[in-house]
Amino acid sequence: MSAQFSLIRLMSILLICAVLCGAIGLTLPATMPAMAQQPTGTVPTVTSTPVGALVKVALVENVPVYAGPIPERYPIIGYLVPDQVVPALGRTPDSAWLKIVYYGVPGNEGWVYALYMTLVRGNLPPVVDTPLPPTPYATPTLSANLATLVAGAATPLPTFTPPPPLAIPTFSSPAGISSGTPRGVILSLLLAIGLFGILISLLRRQ
Numbered sequence: 001m002s003a004q005f006s007l008i009r010l011m012s013i014l015l016i017c018a019v020l021c022g023a024i025g026l027t028l029p030a031t032m033p034a035m036a037q038q039p040t041g042t043v044p045t046v047t048s049t050p051v052g053a054l055v056k057v058a059l060v061e062n063v064p065v066y067a068g069p070i071p072e073r074y075p076i077i078g079y080l081v082p083d084q085v086v087p088a089l090g091r092t093p094d095s096a097w098l099k100i101v102y103y104g105v106p107g108n109e110g111w112v113y114a115l116y117m118t119l120v121r122g123n124l125p126p127v128v129d130t131p132l133p134p135t136p137y138a139t140p141t142l143s144a145n146l147a148t149l150v151a152g153a154a155t156p157l158p159t160f161t162p163p164p165p166l167a168i169p170t171f172s173s174p175a176g177i178s179s180g181t182p183r184g185v186i187l188s189l190l191l192a193i194g195l196f197g198i199l200i201s202l203l204r205r206q
Contacts, residue, residue: 030114051123053088057081063117065110069097073133077105085120090128096132099128 057063057080068074069092080102081088089109090099098117102110 002170004131054085054120055088055100055117056085056120057116058084058118060115063112065100065102067105068131068133069099069111070130070133074111074131077110078102088117088119088122088125090125092098092130095124098125138140 060082062079062081065076065078065080066074087101088098091097091114096114097111098114099109099111101108126170165179
């Protein structure tokens with residue numbers, strides 16, 4: 001009797017555990033969300049043991065790295081951050097520019113102004129040849145014949161010529177004709193007076 005009771009008790013405990021495990025499994029998500037990897041900014045560093053001179057940025061701001069030792073003719077290819085240490089490969093004859101190792105660009109080399117750097121190990125690097133400057137862009141120009149053609153095709157604007165002063169004609173009376181009462185009017189009046197006198201004379205005779 002006690003053996004059956006123990007068996008029933010054990011089966012009850014196992015059943016309760018199975019139910020609890022099932023309930024916990026239902027509450028958990030089917031898949032765990034993937035954690036996105038956070039991007040991190042890194043400064044290119046030398047992985048191998050550098051050999052030769054090492055220089056460090058002496059400014060508290062970024063130093064531009066050029067493709068050659070003449071800023072007016074070579075473009076900027078990157079920047080060095082404050083306190084960054086890089087190997088120095090060479091220098092210009094006047095020691096004004098340093099050739100350094102700069103990864104991520106063609107040839108993994110660049111040029112920085114020596115005044116912005118300080119030597120932290122070794123001696124000054126040797127004098128090296130500077131790279132050839134990039135080919136300048138061609139400036140479009142007009143040929144002599146085309147320039148002459150364009151200049152000849154331009155028609156100059158006409159110059160303004162003031163018109164001559166306006167002449168107002170004046171009319172003069174012909175010689176012998178007065179500007180008073182016309183003679184025809186005078187003759188008509190005299191004729192009318194004469195006829196009127198003749199008419200009065202005839203009336204008196206009657």
